[in-house]
Amino acid sequence: MARKPEYAGPWRRIRQQILTRDHHTCQIRLPGCTTHATQVDHIIPTSQGGAWWDGNNLRASCAHCNNQRIDRTNTNRWQTKGPPITLIHGPNAHHNHQHAHELAQPGYLIIDHTALVTALEGNLDPKGRYPEVYISAAGIARNALLAAVRKAEIEGRGILLTSTNPDAPTLFPYHQQIVVDHGPDVVFAQLEEEGKTGTHPAVRAARRWYAQQPTRPETEGGGGSGLSRSW
Ligand SMILES: [Zn+2]
Secondary structure (H helix, E strand, C coil): CCCCHHHCCHHHHHHHHHHHHCCCECCCCCCCCCCECCEEEECCCHHHCCCCCCHHHEEEECHHHHHHHHCCHHHHHHHCCCCCEEEEECCCHHHHHHHHHHHCCCCEEEECHHHHHHHCCCCCCCCCCCCHHHHHHHHHHHHHHHHHHHCCCCCCCEEEEEECCCCHHHHCCCCEEEECCCCHHHHHHHHHHCCCCCCCHHHHHHHHHHHHHHHCCCCCCCCCCCCCCCC
């Protein structure tokens, strides 16, 4: 690929910022990923109107994944084809899932990791955790669904995608996003009610969410249905 002038100057600094933000870890994770990020990828290519400098549109990538992506323009079909995608993200998986169900109408697809784990009939272990095999299997199913969503292979009226990852907006395709955050008090109380305490992954995810809040940019307007944050 020819080097564009935009890649000179400030790009070097932004590139470094993104690599540091993402801990030099590849955020794409295609098969064959080396995980060690040395490049920065535009999630929505600039040729398709993606923002050049916006951190929300940038992610660290290993050379392998970045090269794979360059020719995969069909993975961006979701932007112009297929149903509208709503990203529902917040620190508590239960709240996210609940919100998705409130929004869902006939013909909507909800892509929710916990629901996939449950659908695989994963039983909780004595500590109230799902065994790793169900979590990883649900992750595979979710990634397969996401790949189909990106290619606009899933028909339907709408797609509701949930995530507790604070970086969700940089990782997932979406047309509008909704932040579901009832505030740390409610979130941690809910987790405790579910028996999730200490180093439970859900608790760690919520902590990670709040740890990252101060540096998160404001959410975009999207469809205007975003919840305001209560903190
Ligand atoms: Zn990679």
